Amino acid sequence: MSTAQQPAVTAPPPAVRRGGYSPFWELVRSRLLEFCREPEVVFWVYGFPVLMVVSLGIAYRERDVPKPRVEVVAGPATVSDAEALARPGSGVVAAVSARAAALEHLRTGRADLVVERDEPVLEGDASASAAIRYHFDPSRPESVLARDRARDALERAAGRRDLLAVEDVPQTAPGSRYIDFLIPGLMGLSLMGGGLWGVGFVAVEMRVRKLLKRFLATPMRRWQFLLSIMVSRMLFMIPEMLLLVCFSRWAFGVRIFGSPWAVAALVLLGAVCFAGIGLLVASRTKTLEAVNGILNLIMLPMWMASGVFFPRERYPEALQPLLRAMPLTALVDALRAVMLEGASLAACWPEVATLVAWGAVTFALALRIFRWV
């Protein structure tokens, strides 16, 4: 190739200016722009928790216990028995079937109870009125319920009278339903996922791309970079939490009984705590596969045992101290106490202390061992 010497470029030196930019806010701004331009990430952060509220809210919506299904074996007393069971207020659905078919339905779960009346020994002998046989499955709650309701209905039809006056008072007040229990759990779950993925995964991805190394080669201050990841995560979280709280209020009437400021403080504390754990996971991890596995390993036990979907009291008493020490348990317990019972932040001090400890220790450790290249 020719290497003919050309005259040196004569363009004047460019104007060099000082300052004019805030590196910290430029970093935060870049993260926010990147986040908003990833539609799938936006869905996981904002859409997924709402979908979860909708689906679980519908699945566990307030409704009466379904009426058990009773089948009466065809025979001489069939008609009166079936009529008695079909009367409004019996609390069961009744049908007539042949004996073999009815028992088959019970066995396969299509019927909850089979009512069978023995043939009278002598025609017209009222005193020898036949015994009633209830075929049911004692291990199925709806089968046990069907037996009690059918028995009650048939006894009444035969002339039994209640001896005590009875008044039923149904309880379906907001605050005591499953959806009320669920929302603080989902808020905690969302904060955990967002903090661990939004900080841990993002930092490892930047390391894999050698973007961390490139940043390190500039005068950028390292703490500003780490803080910018944390702060941008806090900013994504605000609409996420508002969306959950407002949507569940609008769709299911879920109320916050305690102070909204206490809820906000707990949310912030939870977000910082999980961001710290995320940063610690990211501090030495070199591949995306590894960070994926570690994050799932951390989240799975908390998904199951922190009492998000069902009370953690179902686990053995011996495990409870361990469960209480997990950050998600502490966050969800405190959120429930404030949101459902109207507790003050001070009353939740053990949970708050647990969250502060997790956040402080993981963040300090991450700063110490974080690898840039």
Add this chain to the structure above:
Amino acid sequence: MTASQPAIRVRDLVKRYPGRPPVEAVRGLSLEVQRGECFGLLGPNGAGKTTTIEILEGLLAPTSGSVEVLGLRWATDERRLREQIGISLQETRLSDKLTVGETIRLFRSFYAAGIDPEEALAMVGLEAKSRSRVDAISGGERQRLAVATAIVGWPELLFLDEPTTGLDPQSRRQIWDLVERCRACGHTVLLTTHFMDEAERLCDRLAIIDTGTIIALGTPAELVASFGVATLDDLFLKLAGRRLTESGWAETLLADPPGRSADAERPASGDAS
């Protein structure tokens, strides 16, 4: 920092990567680069160019030896040094979701003083791409953007690690113009390259590196004259060819330090065209 000091002074630099057996990527390299000079590091893949340049950039710690950059040392003056040098790494994937303009603005914000981000883009011919996303521009444009991030702080000393590898002729030309402009402004440039024409055109002096040491040093004309060859290409092939017949060459290729495998995939001497 006084102007009389060289831009870079390296004495007996050694870099050993732990392993079994340990790999010595740099073995006792000494070098001085004067201020205002454009200095080229040449050598086959795996010769130790990138290891050397990353030690000079303060991104790798040497096993032994002394390094002075702009009269300062990495251990004590890292912050001052970072403000005064600009770096383009061999491989960096900048954020795909940011635009070219947003990326350069971010890098500009890291420096206390520097040039206008749009001007840095204009210097590498990317002013029209300012609003394009990084994932929507070509590989050559991305490489030019990487160089733009290196000059946006208008550094006293510019490090470019293989800035034109894989670029089309037009993009190469833009990088060359930029290097010449920096030099015309009295700045120092240290670059690594495989291309002899590039070295001949841009560099005041060259060092040819193989197996972690300098095997030849001088101006392009001096090197050609002292080895009795017609062109730098011939010199490079002659040196590389000599090494091919010795065991050291194969050893160098096999003992590529970890994390540099991409380097080894390219043909060893075919790119000296």
